[in-house]
Amino acid sequence: MKARANDDWLRDLRAPGAEQAAALGDLRAYLLGAARYALHRRGSRLTHRAPTDLDQMAEDCAQEALLAILTRLDDFRGDSRFTTWAYTFAVHAALVAARREAWKAVPLDMLLEGPGGLARLGETAALGADPDRRVRRAEAWAVIKDVLDHELTDRQRQALSALLIEDVPLDELARHWQSNRNAIYKLVHDARRRLKTRLESRGFPAGEILRLFAGPG
């Protein structure tokens, strides 16, 4: 495998003929290593897949990453090694595929349409030995519950419930809603901002909230 600095990678990948073919072959080998590593890290959730299936998944992810890299060569700014930048695509492709595999049998419709567990999160809010703290906890939770019930959209409630309680990966939620990561992240960010603003305006700054709910009492 040829040693390449960042500029060499860019030049060879854009070159015609044999130089490009060699660079593509080398890059693909690097990407395959990263994809295999990422899938191995997710191994416990992919144990039902035969080793040959995982090899094929890694091959597919490396190929997907290679194609993405070739369409985005102009985006490489040179603030990291080219190979580190390229690995990012392979790791991303492999983990998205692994999450898809792990969640493909889960009926997200039913999960999202269910009663949701957000309301139950506060069941322990009024517990604890210290009466003053108990009251403050209950007051803080009442603010949170009010925002959850009356100020967030159905989508925001569903997203919070899916991500926080059901541990649905953002990728999978985005796929299910035919959306994308950025949009779902913004949806949840808007919900968090609303919750934080309301809590602060009612006398519960961030530090106070964490202190109130830390530990049992």
Added chain:
Amino acid sequence: MTPRPLDRLLRQIADTEPEEISCSECFEWLPSAVERELAGAAPTFRGARLARHLGQCAVCREEYEVLRDFVRSAPSDPPREAGAPSGASPDPAT
């Protein structure tokens, strides 16, 4: 131990910033952030914004951690095919 959902919700509310980077920006910043962490470089403003995103986004956080660990553990000369003896040369990219 995985935090309880209530603790996660409260932590995420507490750590919420008016402006946060998107998952796409996070993706673009990952490679240099990973290299800075592995080099022990001092945190930057951009790094702090990335860290806040990773605190809120489990999938981006997982990708950061896997990328970091792979780069840390990867030989400087990955074999052409996994499991095959390597005759490769190091990648001395700048």
